[in-house]
Amino acid sequence: MPADVQGDRLSSSIATELNTRGWDWYVDRVVSIGVFAGGVSAIIFIIGIFVFVTREGLDFALGSLDLKEFFTSINWRPTSERNPTYGILALMTGTASVTGLAMLVSVPFSLGAAIYIAEFASGRTRESLKVLVELLAAIPSVVWGFIGMSIMNPLIIEMFDVPVGLSVLNAGVILGLMAAPIMTTIAEDALKAVPDSYREAAEAMGATRWQVIFRVVLPAAKNGLMAAILLGVGRGFGETMAVLMASGHAINIPTSPFDSVRAITATIAAELGDTARGSDHYGVLFTLGIFLFVITFIINLIADVVVKGVGRQK
Amino acid sequence: MVDNAPKLSVRNLSVRYGDKQALNGISLDVFPNEIFGIIGPANSGKTSFLRALNRMEEFDPNMTVEGDILFEGQDITAIRNVYALRRKVGVVFPLPVGLPMSIYENVAFAPKLGGIKKKAELDEIVERCLIRAALWDEVKDRLNALGSLLSGGQQQRLTIARALSQNPELLLLDEFSIAVDPVTTMRIEDVLKELKEEITIVLVTNLVQQARRLADRTAFFLESELVETAETEELFSGVVKDQRTRDYVEGRFG
Known part of the structure; x- marks a missing residue:
């Protein structure tokens, strides 16, 4: 077998290897998506709590509540x-x-x-x-x-x-x-x-x-x-x-x-x-x-x- | 040159860490105003030797020290004020440790502990020590910057300035050039040659040539034992008692 043919075959097998995604790649993707979801969910929960508490209270706080009385009265x-x-x-x-x-x-x-x-x-x-x-x-x-x-x-x-x-x-x-x-x-x-x-x-x-x-x-x-x-x-x-x-x-x-x-x-x-x-x-x-x-x-x-x-x- | 009483006299010194023997029955003398070099491969007990001289076993419950260490004729294992001992013995560690405070405070730390409060007096000590450690010109405009912002070589000179700030009788240097570039190493070596006019220096190094450049006498440690002590030039010119010393200084094993 001529040397250059052998070289071709070798480089093509390397090319295949370089272009095939193995099991690790998929595991890595799944894990990083999972971690991302976990991180984002914490932020979503905090924003959710904030929105809920504000929605329930803000109307009243800005509407009928007397803010001066709220902060200065002891009653x-x-x-x-x-x-x-x-x-x-x-x-x-x-x-x-x-x-x-x-x-x-x-x-x-x-x-x-x-x-x-x-x-x-x-x-x-x-x-x-x-x-x-x-x-x-x-x-x-x-x-x-x-x-x-x-x-x-x-x-x-x-x-x-x-x-x-x-x-x-x-x-x-x-x-x-x-x-x-x-x-x-x-x-x-x-x-x-x-x-x-x-x-x-x-x-x-x-x-x-x-x-x-x-x-x-x-x-x-x-x-x-x-x-x-x-x-x-x-x-x-x-x-x-x-x-x-x-x-x-x-x-x-x-x-x-x-x-x-x-x-x-x-x-x-x-x-x-x-x-x-x-x-x-x-x-x-x-x-x-x-x-x-x-x-x-x-x-x-x-x-x-x-x-x-x-x-x-x- | 070695005609007076030894500054430091070590007899039958052994150091153990738990079951592990780090030094086994070392005896040697260090005379005033000499640079005493200690060479040897890693794990030969060089650093343990320095640690024992400063009563560092008190930091480490595992470390036990046996034998006599006479500093100015006093057995340091029996003295009452270990803090006073440490103020007389300055140590420079292999990796520079800039304390998390300003350059000025780093050098003024030990004098302040010693009770010096006057600003003018502290200023004078800081300037003198930084000049002697060949660092003053580089830092005189930013004495209030954090010491840990300095480069590795500068930090090492800062630790030398700090060790000098307590006017030590004895300066222990443990492989000070490990984290320092060659140019800075040369500058520090020049400083040490000047310092030996005033104080006594024990220099642990794993650079054989550094010991040759600086030390008046050199001891060779190997596998927890002291192989031999000799005038540095004799050691390097082959006048040695032990074949292992010759092999080591000529770089044939290690």
Whole structure:
């Protein structure tokens, strides 16, 4: 057989191989379409929720609702027959005070726990602590609410000699303990992401453990720590059941931690079942929903800007 | 030139990581104001030797160190203030580690830990160390930029400046030229030759020729053992006690 004929046959078999799609190609296509569908569906769901909540609430919010009264009045009387008023100032301060106290409780606890797990604990201790923290994060919120009602309530009454134990203090502590595990997990991930070479370099220069953590590790992890804290804030704003059970659910602008308050989320949960679809009360509850949505969106936006702003320097 | 008491005296030093022996019964002396080279193939225990000198076993629960390490006559395994030791012993790692802070803060880090607070004093230290590390001219206009933005070679000189900022008695260099281009390597080598007037340097390198250019005396490590220590020129001119040393420096195995 002449050499050039052999060459032709060889190149034609390569050409066939180059132009035949194998099984892998089809699998690859199917997987990428599936992943694409999954990604898009998440966006569609979020837009869908937003559209639905807005549609139910926006007509009322832009139509018959007095926006000035909505934001500045403390009178929330949606069920009054003669003169219903829809002021959410007390609800806003309720949510803000509970969330604020919850942050005071959870930030030091979760950062402390994260620093201990990431920097000091080792081996068994570390692993069992991580499992335990994740277990804590999985406790349902109604259980936390129950703890607030049946354990914290009498405890607060006895300790501080106050008539009611369902208050900002109770809900704030419960919410703080509830948010701390997930904040710990995220903060710990952020600390673990700081390369060990930084720690070794700093320690090799004679820095103590404490100096290494404060001057090198925490600054290097600040993006992730910020994300953890904002996640906790978001959790505080959005939490419903535990706050409903522990806060006393009384419309009130708190002047001390022992005052009962009512949160925005708890109001929606408690009242939506009793409203007629399309009524003003129904509409105002959805307006509250839009309001929560906007707040969460702003928090996320701030988180994004903070993280990117810090990231840019790198 | 080696007529005074040794700066560093190591006797029967063994290092283990778990069950794995990394160094086995090393004894050697390093004298003041010399560059002491350590050569040897990968996994011969060179880096473990440096780690032991800075009490780095405390970072690694797996690492155990046995034997005596006398620094200025003090047994460092028995001293009370390990942080003070580390301030006297500067380390430069194989891959440059720019701490996530500005160039200025990188160099001012150790002096600040040491309690220096005055801005003027810190400014002076930062400038002096950056000049000695041959980096000042390139960074003097952007001292507030992040250290990690510098190129690999610049970062390595930054870590040298940082190691100098604590006025070390002893400078340990671990394969500093791995991530550095040849021109920068030459510049750093010039810096080291000047530095040895003031301090003592232990240079671990896997570039045999680098040891030849810089070191006054050189030790050859092989498979966790010290094969021999000799005047560098003797080692390279073939006056060696051990055939393995000759083979290694002439590039016949490794």
